[in-house]
Amino acid sequence: MNTPRRMACRWTAAAVVLLAGTSRADFGDPLVGLTAEQLARFTDGRDTFEEVEGVADGLGPVFNADSCAACHNVGATGGGSDLVETRFGKITAGAFDPMVSHGGSLIQAKGIGVQGACTFVGEQVPAEATIRAGRRTTPLFGLGLVDSVPGVELLVLAAIQARFQPATAGRANIVTDVVTGRPAVGKFGWKSQVPNLMHFSGDAYLNEMGITSPLFPNENCPQGDCSLLACDPVADPEDDGTDVGRFNDFMRLLAPPPRPRLGWAELGGSVVFDRLGCASCHVRTLVTGPSPVEALRFRVFQPFSDFLLHDMGSLGDGIEQGLARGTEMRTAPLWGLRLLTTFLHDGRATTIADAILAHDGQGRAARNRFAALPADQRARLLKFLGAL
Ligand code: HEC
Numbered sequence: 406m407n408t409p410r411r412m413a414c415r416w417t418a419a420a421v422v423l424l425a426g427t428s429r430a431d432f433g434d435p436l437v438g439l440t441a442e443q444l445a446r447f448t449d450g451r452d453t454f455e456e457v458e459g460v461a462d463g464l465g466p467v468f469n470a471d472s473c474a475a476c477h478n479v480g481a482t483g484g485g486s487d488l489v490e491t492r493f494g495k496i497t498a499g500a501f502d503p504m505v506s507h508g509g510s511l512i513q514a515k516g517i518g519v520q521g522a523c524t525f526v527g528e529q530v531p532a533e534a535t536i537r538a539g540r541r542t543t544p545l546f547g548l549g550l551v552d553s554v555p556g557v558e559l560l561v562l563a564a565i566q567a568r569f570q571p572a573t574a575g576r577a578n579i580v581t582d583v584v585t586g587r588p589a590v591g592k593f594g595w596k597s598q599v600p601n602l603m604h605f606s607g608d609a610y611l612n613e614m615g616i617t618s619p620l621f622p623n624e625n626c627p628q629g630d631c632s633l634l635a636c637d638p639v640a641d642p643e644d645d646g647t648d649v650g651r652f653n654d655f656m657r658l659l660a661p662p663p664r665p666r667l668g669w670a671e672l673g674g675s676v677v678f679d680r681l682g683c684a685s686c687h688v689r690t691l692v693t694g695p696s697p698v699e700a701l702r703f704r705v706f707q708p709f710s711d712f713l714l715h716d717m718g719s720l721g722d723g724i725e726q727g728l729a730r731g732t733e734m735r736t737a738p739l740w741g742l743r744l745l746t747t748f749l750h751d752g753r754a755t756t757i758a759d760a761i762l763a764h765d766g767q768g769r770a771a772r773n774r775f776a777a778l779p780a781d782q783r784a785r786l787l788k789f790l791g792a793l
């Protein structure tokens with residue numbers, strides 16, 4: 406029986422679970438509890454993340470934007486945005502082909518113009534491409550916590566899912582870590598295609614801004630034409646690793662989204678979330694492992710993601726990265742959802758309800774349970790999600 410006392414206990418338990426490990430810092434703030442030295446690194450890192458780079462700094466020859474913050478800015482520096490990038494490819498003999506010889510799979514949409522005998526223009530999706538996918542810019546709040554989760558924790562999570570919820574079980578993407586040169590569990594990007602923030606820092610500096618560094622020393626060939634690189638005005642590596650290290654510092658020390666405000670309706674929605682099976686992929690709680698940074702060491706936090714790949718059927722973007730097949734996507738973390746105005750990997754949904762209704766493949770059953778909800782429960786669930 407649901408006596409008032411038992412109900413009160415249950416709600417209190419739900420509230421405690423919800424609030425555990427959430428942050429007191431605001432969007433864009435550093436983690437709470439940093440040392441003065443760490444705070445200085447955070448601030449220097451943020452300055453570099455916001456810094457606008459020019460051709461003399463190594464920008465280009467093809468690129469997407471001239472600073473990290475040009476794309477990562479909603480809510481604060483380090484947020485996401487509605488900016489959607491383009492990837493392309495095709496299927497050759499049954500296998501995914503990223504069409505590197507045409508400058509794929511990521512488009513660099515801008516060029517630095519006339520340099521000596523060459524003129525650099527933005528890339529375009531070649532006519533031969535049969536796959537074209539949009540990728541929305543994701544927020545970076547709290548990613549130092551994700552970075553500090555031991556890869557083995559995600560492997561164990563995948564094993565538990567396979568054992569107890571096989572219909573929705575995810576699997577880890579295994580990718581090569583450029584920092585160590587060894588295989589590692591992928592965590593970052595829409596397909597968990599990158600294993601850590603240092604790797605992503607170098608990757609994004611090259612692939613978004615065209616700036617080479619010791620981790621990523623080779624320029625992208627504009628639209629696949631490597632002969633043009635003879636006109637690239639700055640010698641590689643264009644960054645000696647300083648900037649890449651600073652991006653890593655900033656992102657690692659950036660606080661998670663501030664604690665959501667949950668009233669009765671939202672708490673009710675939180676119960677619906679579990680009942681529909683959303684939390685089987687959007688796992689509420691993870692724990693970090695050892696870290697030299699105390700604020701990241703053995704911390705409980707609530708990303709609402711398992712950072713694993715799930716087969717999403719028709720929602721998949723068709724691109725392969727690492728082990729991730731075309732239909733597989735990383736469970737999108739739901740913390741900080743309150744800042745988003747477009748949803749899903751390509752930003753196709755403009756409401757949270759539409760994002761849920763587009764779940765297919767392993768997400769189909771939960772989607773159908775959502776679609777069948779009575780109006781009041783649906784409203785509570787959406788209030789909960791909108792508050793995260
Ligand atoms: C032109 C826009 C743009 C610029 C400039 C840009 N990013 Fe991003 N960023 C994106 C997009 C789009 C994604 C999603 C990429 C994907 O998964 O394919 C992303 C994802 C990321 C992620 C993964 C986050 C997650 O959810 O796992 C990190 C980390 C990141 N960017 C860091 C950086 C850094 C550091 C810089 C500057 C060197 C930078 N970005 C510059 C658009 C941009």
Ligand code: HEC
Binds near residue numbers: 573750
């Ligand atoms: C089988 C695993 C799985 C289940 C179950 C699942 N999701 Fe998802 N969810 C995903 C994946 C993967 C994505 C990213 C898909 C994409 O954009 O391609 C996602 C994306 C989302 C997004 C969009 C987030 C963003 O940043 O754009 C929302 C909102 C969401 N899910 C809510 C829910 C809710 C609510 C439920 C329960 C009714 C649910 N999900 C069930 C795997 C799942």
